[in-house]
Amino acid sequence: QVQLQESGPGLVKPSETLSLTCTVSGGSVSSGGYYWSWIRQSPGKGLEWLGYIYYTGSTNYNPSLKSRVTISTDTSKNQFSLKLTSVTAADTAVYYCVRRWLSRLDPWGRGTLVTVSS
Amino acid sequence: QSVLTQPPSVSAAPGQKVTISCSGNSSNIGSYYVSWYQQLPGTAPKLLIYENNKRPSGIPDRFSGSTSGTSATLAITGLQTGDEADYYCGTWDSSLSAGGVFGGGTKLTVL
Numbered sequence: 326q327v328q329l330q331e332s333g334p335g336l337v338k339p340s341e342t343l344s345l346t347c348t349v350s351g352g353s354v355s356s357g358g359y360y361w362s363w364i365r366q367s368p369g370k371g372l373e374w375l376g377y378i379y380y381t382g383s384t385n386y387n388p389s390l391k392s393r394v395t396i397s398t399d400t401s402k403n404q405f406s407l408k409l410t411s412v413t414a415a416d417t418a419v420y421y422c423v424r425r426w427l428s429r430l431d432p433w434g435r436g437t438l439v440t441v442s443s
Numbered sequence: 444q445s446v447l448t449q450p451p452s453v454s455a456a457p458g459q460k461v462t463i464s465c466s467g468n469s470s471n472i473g474s475y476y477v478s479w480y481q482q483l484p485g486t487a488p489k490l491l492i493y494e495n496n497k498r499p500s501g502i503p504d505r506f507s508g509s510t511s512g513t514s515a516t517l518a519i520t521g522l523q524t525g526d527e528a529d530y531y532c533g534t535w536d537s538s539l540s541a542g543g544v545f546g547g548g549t550k551l552t553v554l
Binding site for chain 1: 445475476478486487488489490494531533535539542543544545546547548
């Protein structure tokens with residue numbers, strides 16, 4: 326059974342870069358057919374898709390964030406990562422890593438709260 | 444503002460049935476399968492329905508999904524207090540380079 330776990334700093338200063346890692350267990354980021362995704366949820370708000378990386382290495386990002394988002398994989402560690410540059414208070418959210426298979430998003434990590442504040 | 448439109452809240456008594464709507468357009472719901480996600484308080488969302496009307500193993504048949512044109516509906520029968528949660532519809536959107544889109548979420552209250 327595949328499990329995902331997010332890790333990274335819980336506090337980031339404005340204008341700096343948010344960096345998170347998702348460790349995959351019970352499966353491989355190199356497995357065919359899967360898209361490794363990041364989704365966030367601002368406090369009290371809905372879900373926002375940030376982007377994904379396909380097992381081939383191709384990526385697709387939310388157009389509203391495209392210039393600031395980078396998703397990459399580290400197959401040696403079976404991890405994938407998110408970098409979001411030039412953060413502001415509006416980027417404060419719970420960040421989830423999620424596997425996409427065909428049209429569905431499953432499973433989800435537990436999520437990690439990232440607060441942007443000086 | 445979310446790409447897909449859901450009612451902010453619905454409520455019903457235990458044992459009753461409730462439906463949650465999700466409205467989109469031809470570039471999202473009209474083109475791709477819809478999924479539904481249940482988010483219990485303080486937890487991550489969980490897949491509830493995929494490919495419009497399929498249930499993952501472990502999801503009771505009290506939960507069902509359907510689509511018609513550019514809209515989708517989640518139905519929950521035999522409501523239980525444990526069903527109190529936020530429910531989100533999600534799909535993909537060809538106008539956003541096949542990126543993911545969600546509804547704003549619907550808070551279900553079991554009275």
